[in-house]
Amino acid sequence: MKSIKNHLSLVIALLSILFSIQVFIIVDRSISAYEKNLANNYSVVVVSQKTLDSKLIIDSNPIIADISSLTPDSVIKRLNTGMSATNIELLKVTLPKFYQVKLTSYPSPQEIELLTKKLLDYSSVIKVENFSNNHDSIYKLLLLFKTVITVFAISMIVVTTLLIFKELKIWQFQHNNRMSIMGLFGAPTWMRSAVLFRLSIVDALIASAFSFILFSVISTDAWVLEQFANIGINVVIFDPISDFLSMVAIAMFLSIILASLIVLWHKEEV
């Protein structure tokens, strides 16, 4: 019972830290996936009097991923009210060229503006439709999400630090007495702190194992998967190898730092 109590305090602190970090990672991944989704669905339409050199356009701006010409067939079909084939062919030639510009990432309003200006610099380009009104509102929403997640990350770091220091005080109180007594009988520092390090490593492993179980359950939960499907994004909620290894590394790092600080700040009783 005593032993469980000794472990529980650090395990709970580490568990809450690992949980917060993983939630932060999931939200960050979701935002990235959503942003990618937006970038995939967003494109700029360019109207040109002449055929554009795709390679030249792509090389001119790194944000441009691809440029493809849009077929005028649908426009002609709507106009086709008893027109002869010759006239249709003539119309095809005289109609301006329509291009769809795909981007590498979801652009900021400034990037959109710059891209529009650059495209309009081509003498043959007569119109660039960037759907800026719609884009701006989505971009602002994305920006808000990113700000919220940054605030969450900062507050998480603050709470984590406070938790660690609270734990540090408890541990100092718990272990100082034993470390002092061992010191009175000539135990070297490594021996005095061995229990502390052993305890912190074991606790880090326990906390990582609990987190593994928790996120394995969450990542396969039907309700959670349905929510992600509703937003239309596909996110790795928990990678059992890389995420688990990160958890172990973070938990180990924190608990070893904690133990090291106790050893460094340990003062012998006089």
Add this chain to the structure above:
Amino acid sequence: MNKVIIADNLSLSYSNNETIINKVKFSINSASFVFITGASGSGKSTLLKSLYGALKPNEGSLIVGGVELRGVSSSKLNFLRKHIGIVFQDYKLVKEWTIEKNIMLPLIINGYEKSVTQNQVDSLLKHVRLKHQAGKYPLELSGGEQQRVAMARALSHNPILILADEPTGNLDDYSAELIWNLLVGANEQLKTTVIVVTHHIPENIKVDYKHFHIEFGRINEVN
């Protein structure tokens, strides 16, 4: 006769700079039994703390077991402490360890083999009449029993020097007698130097001893 402790012009003070022990000079032969007495606050416990390096000399020299304690390195201090047994008035037992493990502590630190350690602990538990309590924790024992555990721990590694601070201060007669017998036995049979800080020297103690008295920061041998 070898000197186990040599103090020359030794001054001791705490961080508030008030001098507790002022330029004292004394020496203690090995295998001797020494009482240090004095009124409360006279500095007897302070002097004892300096002998195991918990308080470093401000001035002068203090050599214990051949180790100069002024400016001593932590590795040398650890080496010295491995050869000292200390008994405190407040026992200083590790409360989350069984009494068996508490007694083992100096043996583990000194790197004794497990079989030797176990035999030594069993033998000491018999000596302090606590064999039946081996698996208990310190807080499950009475004060007298805890001090007997502390005594067994101080003796476990056959130290060259035992330092005892008011070892029978709060004890019942039975435990006190047992403690004195163990201290005298270690001195007579194992030739361990024993230094006891106390208010009163027990009248019925059966050992040849030296007596130092501390007053106003000075130490004087009492004949």
